[in-house]
Amino acid sequence: YLDVLAKLGQWMEIRLYLQNPCREYWDLIVGPRRLAQLEVRDAVDYHEVGHPLLASWGQQTQSLIALLGEAGNVKGEDALFVGRESDSLLATVQNRILDLQHQESASVALAADDRSVQIHVCHSLVRQLEVLHDQLLDRFATQPGLRADQVLVVMPDLARHASLIDAVFGSQDARRIPYHLVGLPRAEANPVARAMLMLLRLLASRCPASAVFHLLREPVISAAFELDAAWLESLHDWIDAADIRWGLSAEHRARMGLPASKDFSFEEGLDRLFLGLALPDGSEPWAGMLPVPAAEGTEAAALGAFDAFLQALEVAQIQAAEPAQPVAWGVRLEAWLDDFFPATRATAEAVAEVRHAVQALVTDLVASGLEEGLPLSVIEAAFTARLEDPAQGAIPTGGITFAGMTPMRHLPYEIVCVLGMDDGVYPTLHKPDEFDLIARAPQPGDRQRRLDERNVFLDLLLAAGSCFYLSYTGRHIRDDSGLTPSVLVSELLEYLGHLISGKKGPEALAAARSRLVVEHPLQAFSARYFSAGDAHDTSLFSYAQEYLAALSAREIRTAKPPARGADGVPASAGETSTEHGSDDATVDSEPEDEAEIRDFAQPFFLAPLPVPEPAVRVIGLADLQDFFSNPARHLLRQSLQVSLREAEEELQDDEPFGVDWASRRELAQRLLPALQAGATDEQILTLAAAGREYPAGALGQSLLLRELPALRHYAARVPVARCGPPTWSVSARFDVAAGGLTVILEDMLVGFEAWGQICHRYATPAARDKLETWLSHLFFNAADAAGPVDPPRRTRWLGREPGFEFSPCAAAEDLLRELLALYAQGLSLPLRFAPRAAMTYVEELPKGRARALREARRVWAGQGDPGAVWGRRGEGDSPAWRIVLRHEPQPLNADFEHMACTVFEPLLAHLSEEI
Numbered sequence: 001y002l003d004v005l006a007k008l009g010q011w012m013e014i015r016l017y018l019q020n021p022c023r024e025y026w027d028l029i030v031g032p033r034r035l036a037q038l039e040v041r042d043a044v045d046y047h048e049v050g051h052p053l054l055a056s057w058g059q060q061t062q063s064l065i066a067l068l069g070e071a072g073n074v075k076g077e078d079a080l081f082v083g084r085e086s087d088s089l090l091a092t093v094q095n096r097i098l099d100l101q102h103q104e105s106a107s108v109a110l111a112a113d114d115r116s117v118q119i120h121v122c123h124s125l126v127r128q129l130e131v132l133h134d135q136l137l138d139r140f141a142t143q144p145g146l147r148a149d150q151v152l153v154v155m156p157d158l159a160r161h162a163s164l165i166d167a168v169f170g171s172q173d174a175r176r177i178p179y180h181l182v183g184l185p186r187a188e189a190n191p192v193a194r195a196m197l198m199l200l201r202l203l204a205s206r207c208p209a210s211a212v213f214h215l216l217r218e219p220v221i222s223a224a225f226e227l228d229a230a231w232l233e234s235l236h237d238w239i240d241a242a243d244i245r246w247g248l249s250a251e252h253r254a255r256m257g258l259p260a261s262k263d264f265s266f267e268e269g270l271d272r273l274f275l276g277l278a279l280p281d282g283s284e285p286w287a288g289m290l291p292v293p294a295a296e297g298t299e300a301a302a303l304g305a306f307d308a309f310l311q312a313l314e315v316a317q318i319q320a321a322e323p324a325q326p327v328a329w330g331v332r333l334e335a336w337l338d339d340f341f342p343a344t345r346a347t348a349e350a351v352a353e354v355r356h357a358v359q360a361l362v363t364d365l366v367a368s369g370l371e372e373g374l375p376l377s378v379i380e381a382a383f384t385a386r387l388e389d390p391a392q393g394a395i396p397t398g399g400i401t402f403a404g405m406t407p408m409r410h411l412p413y414e415i416v417c418v419l420g421m422d423d424g425v426y427p428t429l430h431k432p433d434e435f436d437l438i439a440r441a442p443q444p445g446d447r448q449r450r451l452d453e454r455n456v457f458l459d460l461l462l463a464a465g466s467c468f469y470l471s472y473t474g475r476h477i478r479d480d481s482g483l484t485p486s487v488l489v490s491e492l493l494e495y496l497g498h499l500i501s502g503k504k505g506p507e508a509l510a511a512a513r514s515r516l517v518v519e520h521p522l523q524a525f526s527a528r529y530f531s532a533g534d535a536h537d538t539s540l541f542s543y544a545q546e547y548l549a550a551l552s553a554r555e556i557r558t559a560k561p562p563a564r565g566a567d568g569v570p571a572s573a574g575e576t577s578t579e580h581g582s583d584d585a586t587v588d589s590e591p592e593d594e595a596e597i598r599d600f601a602q603p604f605f606l607a608p609l610p611v612p613e614p615a616v617r618v619i620g621l622a623d624l625q626d627f628f629s630n631p632a633r634h635l636l637r638q639s640l641q642v643s644l645r646e647a648e649e650e651l652q653d654d655e656p657f658g659v660d661w662a663s664r665r666e667l668a669q670r671l672l673p674a675l676q677a678g679a680t681d682e683q684i685l686t687l688a689a690a691g692r693e694y695p696a697g698a699l700g701q702s703l704l705l706r707e708l709p710a711l712r713h714y715a716a717r718v719p720v721a722r723c724g725p726p727t728w729s730v731s732a733r734f735d736v737a738a739g740g741l742t743v744i745l746e747d748m749l750v751g752f753e754a755w756g757q758i759c760h761r762y763a764t765p766a767a768r769d770k771l772e773t774w775l776s777h778l779f780f781n782a783a784d785a786a787g788p789v790d791p792p793r794r795t796r797w798l799g800r801e802p803g804f805e806f807s808p809c810a811a812a813e814d815l816l817r818e819l820l821a822l823y824a825q826g827l828s829l830p831l832r833f834a835p836r837a838a839m840t841y842v843e844e845l846p847k848g849r850a851r852a853l854r855e856a857r858r859v860w861a862g863q864g865d866p867g868a869v870w871g872r873r874g875e876g877d878s879p880a881w882r883i884v885l886r887h888e889p890q891p892l893n894a895d896f897e898h899m900a901c902t903v904f905e906p907l908l909a910h911l912s913e914e915i
Helices: 002-008 032-040 052-057 059-070 089-099 125-142 162-169 191-203 209-216 219-224 229-241 250-255 266-278 297-320 326-340 348-367 376-387 449-463 487-501 506-516 545-553 573-579 593-601 621-629 631-639 661-676 681-689 697-717 767-782 812-825 835-847 849-860 879-884 894-909
Strands: 117-122 151-154 179-181 400-403 413-418 464-473 517-519 616-619 728-738 741-751 757-760 795-798 804-806 911-913
Touching: 052 059, 052 089, 052 449, 052 487, 059 449, 089 117, 089 449, 089 464, 089 487, 117 125, 117 487, 117 506, 125 151, 125 162, 125 413, 125 464, 162 179, 162 400, 191 209, 191 219, 191 297, 191 326, 191 348, 191 376, 209 219, 209 229, 209 297, 229 297, 250 297, 266 297, 297 326, 326 348, 326 376, 348 376, 413 449, 449 464, 449 487, 464 487, 487 506, 506 517, 621 631, 621 741, 621 767, 621 812, 631 879, 661 681, 661 697, 681 697, 728 767, 728 812, 741 757, 741 767, 741 812, 757 767, 767 795, 767 804, 767 812, 767 835, 767 894, 812 894, 835 849, 835 894, 849 894, 894 911
Parallel strands: 117 464, 117 517, 151 400, 151 413, 179 400, 413 464, 616 741, 757 795
Antiparallel strands: 728 741, 795 804, 804 911
């Protein structure tokens, strides 16, 4: 660039305006490490440190000034340098860089209220944003005349964290500060642009189910097709139920050069969903397809909107498959904008911006003289480059300006905040390629990313008018261990410590940390923000009055925090407590984070819960079975009203090439009536092919033929369901009083066979099957017959493999009452019982207690479970158990051993295997 300007300078006058951070000659200053290297080589010459921060961070500006000075046709130079008139720490640093001063002794008397340089240590980027919001509110309240447009906030990778900024700064109501994000690619800032790029990528793909649903879930798309959040959730379940994996239709696959099959495609899945809407539940296959009874009633509107979306997608895909000239592509893109993004009052501006980008792209392509047809891949790449090109700089926007860490030269901001200064994040850890000759032999003026980023940090330091604010993640969010900041923060701290204390090394760093660094608690609602007293850290405060009200309502002893309100007026804890009925609250909070961490690290249950309301609880047999399958989950759900929702499962994008246990059970349940009716193998295969439990084609048929003998054997053993009244029925009501709670078990069992009770499931018998069947067997033996036949009190479980049987139990009622007492106990405290681990313990107990406990703990941890299928997790991995037994040193203790023997010893005594 300088060579080009030099040539142009021979024919015209060219004026260069350069921001120079130092008024003195500083071409020969180097960092301390570089100076030491020169001394070893005896090549110091005129090099000196000068100012350590300028020497370390200003190398790119230094190279530029040197290259300009070497130009031969520079006629003159006009310079204007203005120093800071303040005596604050920040102004002192800036003036010393300006005058190239670096004294060895302390010369800065830091005032007690000097907040010109701040460094905040948090546990995450979200906490950094929350702390920044409070700190800025305090600045506006205490610094008259400060405006929001005088604040600049920069952070690495702004596009990645834009949603976090909106979550923190955009969710405030009474304390809202106007803000704007600049420098974002239009694909990030414009929702229509983002969705348009997703559409182009989808049209060039095989249209996997997850990508299609992800596009449909974009707010601008779902709003265009009138699909709300509830219907989108239903559509997710319908796509999964209909086994839609990939491909819009058979024709779509044919256009991709693949066999024209609609198996597992959107076309087939939509047909099955419409059949399920039109036909009653339990209908036979129609036209070789099994209906999916997912949508019903008014949900037909959502299914219709989904169909309209897929039709528009099919039309767009057909158009996109054909190359076209630029003008034709412009027509297509604008037509897709009309189909998928109809302009509304809310989206008109965003649609107009994308439409303008389309027109500009077509204009550029036409001007290039291209005459041949262009494929979608070229259009997608060109359009993506146009929409993802970010605007540079951080020009004031009228509110707080959030920008990325891009090169900028002394922009006029009163407060400059730099967030996310973590180790390895900024400066970035850039390793040059082996063939990079510039990296192997660098010359002055070469663009080096690491030097550029250091120079940007220097620019930010010099641009700040009254406050330079830094924050980084300095504590691990899980164990509160310390994390290292960016090397730039460490260098600044070391320099400032030397200024304050007059010492170097660790002592300087300690002095700087004690005066400039603020350590923040893990949570924004920590009591430390709302405490006051002699030991209170005045640098910790909060404007979140809702947290103060919550702490006061919990009768946490709170003193005068002054937590300033949105209007800048301090809201004392005593005033807020009075509003909530506690006008004499005081606080005794520990000043260190360890107290909060200890509270968080305590066990979840410190004492039994009070007796749940109502004091009399009526349950059925299914409730008892659910309790013993996972006592922790039942306790959270029934006593604490906490239901742990599992994360939404990702949609499958690939056709199955195998079969899992769930598919086997689903197919067996569907084919059982036909098998018991004597259907032929051909009829069974036809009926099975109508569903999508098995792979399509020859592979699925081969797997079905292999599974068919086991299916027929299972169907022959399971009793046939009859339409008439049952042969027998038993009913009973048992009540147990324990710990102030009365539990009543009331249920009825019916059967069709005179042999006894038969339970079945097409699976390999597991500990849970035996336990659930045992509970049903106890109820069966303890109940009275209510029909014409008193069946033998035997229970048989049938499955895909040999099942098991329970013999009559004379002490069934006593055992059942004992289990009901455990149920009552388990509603107040977690019952140390897990079926697989408990059964393993009792089975291994004859070989020794130590061995049995060791094997049970292996099963609990997911290691060595003798009955586990491949990939099965341990019982201790259950989210409910992880919460309930949080920080318990040994979950499987003596209580577990007692529970295991209480439940499984009678079970195993009445169990007969291999039937």
